[in-house]
Amino acid sequence: MNDAEYDEFKDLKNLENENKEPLKTGDVTFGEDSDNCPICFEPWTSTGPHKLCCLRCGHLFGYSCISKWIRSQGKQGRCPQCNSNAVRRDIRFLYTKNLRVLDTSERDRALADLAIERTLRRKAELEAAEHKAKYQLLHVELTQLREEFQNVRTVSQVFVRHSALPDSKSQSVDSPPSGTHRGQYELMKSLPLSTTGNCRVMASCDYLNVLCVSQPSTNPIFRGFGVRKVTEAFVALRQRNLAAQGRCWTTDSAFSRSYRVAPVVQTYQCPSPVWSCCWASPDPHRLFAGCSNGSVLGFDIRFTSGPVTTLTVPENTSPVIGLQYVPRCGDSTRPTAGGLLVGQLTKITFMAEASSRPSSNHLSSETVTTDEAVPHVSDLSSMVEAGRHSPDLFGANPNPPMIHSFQAVTDYSPHSFPLEGNLVSLCLVPENRHFLASYRPSQRLPRVRHLLAELVSEDLEVGTIVEHCTYTCRELHSLWAGPRMKMLTRTCLFSGSGGMTAVAGCEDVGGAIVWRCDTGSRLQTLHPPDATTENPVIDVCPFTTTGSDQFNLALLTERTVHFYRWTSTSL
CATH class of the missing domain: 3.30.40.10 (Zinc/RING finger domain, C3HC4 (zinc finger))
Structure with a gap:
């Protein structure tokens, strides 16, 4: 055109x-x-x-x-x-x-201004959280310095008072009151275990006075890893590192797809590698295994065909690095339901359990339940006959016996805790339902943090009727350690005659730190002979001896286990 x-x-x-x-x-x-x-x-x-x-x-x-x-x-x-x-x-x-x-020029300008304001607000929130964390760190350091100053001043006053006495006969007149007692952990013995290293976890049995430590095998026939009883012989188990739990029986997970119970040898095949395990104490038959895909498998040693329960945490598939069983409690001031404390790399969840009896009717599946189907009562005779057969330890029976029809079915309901961080260890005191969660340093919190919290329940009421009970945690203290953690270490929380105590290895000090949980103050810093920044304390295990109710400590490095004894002193 x-x-x-x-x-x-x-x-x-x-x-x-x-x-x-x-x-x-x-x-x-x-x-x-x-x-x-x-x-x-x-x-x-x-x-x-x-x-x-x-x-x-x-x-x-x-x-x-x-x-x-x-x-x-x-x-x-x-x-x-x-x-x-x-x-x-x-x-x-x-x-x-x-x-x-x-x-649309005004609208476009307004949208651009809105995006800028959102960016500035997000930046301000991050800065406020960072300043808050730094303030908490400085507050903890200030509290520790004040306590150290008070202790030094008390000791100096005692020495001044003793030096002012005319002779030793009048020393008892101005001595401090006998009720002022203090103590500390003293090194008793260091026991070398392995020249090649790779010792990882410990577990104690106070009933047998036995301490078990995982280590590489020294037997040329068996080249894997096993458990060393401190006063007895090596027990060969498997080819990979172990994750142990304390009982008279031992269980190990070893980051593989099998789960083993010894000395009654039972091997369960799991769909994914197992990272952690625990017993459902005081029940002697049930135990749990945490997998790398975020699921938790429940087993009953009376049934060797496989897991009887499969638990999953909603919207989270990160590996389960810690399991702690919470027994049922009858005290009205604390939660009464038992359950399983599941620690994953990114969150902690409490799986509250409630037992029910199976019937021929269909069981409700609103919560996480067992995967085994409950048979009809008419099949009871065949199941009783199958239950008389020997356990299928080697998986040779193509039709293994089914679970007894009158076995209790346990329902689990998940309750997530509002905790953030990279979890590395989880420890529990069942008597008072306090747990210790350890987190690695991050950009927001640049130091190792051991969080002491308590499991609490909250009743959801509609009018005057209690609909159901929810569970959460109440943070008590934040125990701070050094600024780095290159190796994954396990912490310990136990309750002794002097109250609750927390112990954790620290790469920054080249040893372990002991805290009082009632005040959150630091009691003592332990320095094992071979512990350094590159060879840190990777596991802590409390134990008692016959005739004493005071907890002693065993600190494990890659090659040696160190025994510490509590010694009381009077000022």
């Missing part, structure tokens, strides 16, 4: 528009769609991606629509209205007052 034809076409179009008058009703115009893009049928805008533009032929479009149209047709691009040839360089922006366009 040349210029003369274009002018003629324009005059005819203007004449047609003059003869055709649109109908108007108030502020609304009918009869034309000249205000909308013919491709998307949306109004043009004065700014933004849908800005008004035209092609060489003169037809009007939104810029985003016509650019996509031409791009989709490639080199054979044509106008959607007149089918004339068109390319991207033919697009021209229009700045006109005769056509109505939607002015």
Whole structure:
């Protein structure tokens, strides 16, 4: 189309528009769609991606629509209205007052300002959280310095008082009261276990006065890992490192797909590698295994065919690095339901349990339940006959015996705790339901944090009726350690005659730190002979001896176990 034809076409179009008058009703115009893009049928805008533009032929479009149209047709691009040839360089922006366009400049400016304000607010929140964490760290250090100053001043006053006495006969007159007792842990013995290292975990049995430590095998026939009884022989178990739990029987998970119970040797095949395990104490038959896919498998040693329970944490598949069983408690001031404390790398969840009896009716599945189907009572005779057979220890029986029909079925309901961080260890004191969760340093909290918390329950009431009970945790103290943790270490929380005590290895001090849990203050720093920054304390295990109720400590490095005894002193 040349210029003369274009002018003629324009005059005819203007004449047609003059003869055709649109109908108007108030502020609304009918009869034309000249205000909308013919491709998307949306109004043009004065700014933004849908800005008004035209092609060489003169037809009007939104810029985003016509650019996509031409791009989709490639080199054979044509106008959607007149089918004339068109390319991207033919697009021209229009700045006109005769056509109505939607002015979005104010909106675009407001959206840009909103995005900037959101960014600044998020930055301010992060800075406030960082300053709060630093304030907590400084507050803890200030408290520790005040306590150390008070202790030094007390000791100096005692020495001054003793030096002012005229002779030793009158020493008992001004001696401090006998009720002021203090103590500390003293090194008794260091026992080398392995020359190659790779010792990882410990577990004690106070009933047998036995301490078990995992270590590499020294037997050339068995090249894997096993358990060393401190005063007895090596017990060969498997080819990988172990995760131990304390009972007269031992269980190990070893980061493989099998779960083993010894000395009554039972091996359960699991769908994914097992990272942690625990017994359902005081029940002597049930035990749990935490897997790398975030699931928890429940076993009963009376049934060797496989797991009887499979638990999953909602919306979380991170590995389970710690399991602690919480027994049922009858005290009305604390939660009465038992359950399982599941520690994953990114969260902690309490799986509250409630036992029920199976029947021929369908069991409710609103909560996490066992995966085994409950048979009908009419099948009782066949099941009793199958239960008389020997356990299928080697998996040779294609039809293993089913679970007894009168076995209690346990329902589990998950309750997530509002805790954040990279969890590395989880420890529990069942008597008072206090637990210790250890977290690695992060950008927000640049130091190792051991969080002491208590498991509490909250009743959800509707009117005067209690609908159900929810569980959460109440944070008591934050125990701070050094700024680094290269190796995953296990902490310990136990309750002795002097109250609850927490012990954790610290790479920064090259040893272990002991805290009082009632005040959150640091009691003592232990320095084993071979413990360094590169060879830290990786496990802590409290134990008692016959005739004493005071907890002693065993500290484990990669090659040696160190025994510490509590010694009481009087000022």
